[in-house]
Amino acid sequence: MYTIYVGDKPIILTAKIEKETNFKSYLLKSVNIGKVIKTLNNTDLEAVHLIHNNPDKLLKHFLKLLPNVVAGGGKAYNSNGEVLFIYRNDKWDLPKGKTERRESIEETAIREVEEETGVKGLKITKPLPTTYHIFKRNGKHKIKITYWFEMHTNFEGKLYPETSEGITKVEWLDEKASQKALENSYANIKILV
Numbered sequence: 001m002y003t004i005y006v007g008d009k010p011i012i013l014t015a016k017i018e019k020e021t022n023f024k025s026y027l028l029k030s031v032n033i034g035k036v037i038k039t040l041n042n043t044d045l046e047a048v049h050l051i052h053n054n055p056d057k058l059l060k061h062f063l064k065l066l067p068n069v070v071a072g073g074g075k076a077y078n079s080n081g082e083v084l085f086i087y088r089n090d091k092w093d094l095p096k097g098k099t100e101r102r103e104s105i106e107e108t109a110i111r112e113v114e115e116e117t118g119v120k121g122l123k124i125t126k127p128l129p130t131t132y133h134i135f136k137r138n139g140k141h142k143i144k145i146t147y148w149f150e151m152h153t154n155f156e157g158k159l160y161p162e163t164s165e166g167i168t169k170v171e172w173l174d175e176k177a178s179q180k181a182l183e184n185s186y187a188n189i190k191i192l193v
Helices: 033-042 055-063 105-117 175-182 187-192
Strands: 002-006 009-014 023-027 047-051 068-077 083-088 091-093 096-098 123-127 131-137 140-152 167-173
Touching (some): 002 055, 009 055, 033 047, 033 140, 068 105, 083 105, 083 175, 096 105, 105 123, 105 140, 105 167, 167 175
Parallel strands (some): 023 047, 068 140
Antiparallel strands (some): 002 009, 068 083, 068 096, 123 140, 131 140
């Protein structure tokens, strides 16, 4: 099973057929993804299930429906155990961004966290769950596939939000402040924090 977000509403890829309650089911092979996105955005429907009989092919088939954008990001901790958050588009988020040519996904994740926050000396400690969400750019929908990594740093310098990317704040948040930030964040970020 996989979850792809359209805003904060999930598209659930599944091989299991369930009785529809607050969601609608479609066959993955014949789905009109544009119609699904429009339905999720314009109705009070809570979710959509896309069904395929082979659970091993769910994601592969889904990713063919729209252009893919691959990104890397980080849940970075400092020596005080605080998590690095950015504030962009009136929401708290974790730093992430698109891969560049000939760059490994780990290199992308470290570079993007550094560029968006000014933090240096990041070391990846482990991979985190990959997230998927659909966004619209220049009138076209795309699927962003973000590979996340837990990172650690002893950096104690000044934080610099990358304003050219629309980031207005960068902050280290403790457990309590992180939970508060998640009240104004994205569904796929809540999975990670």
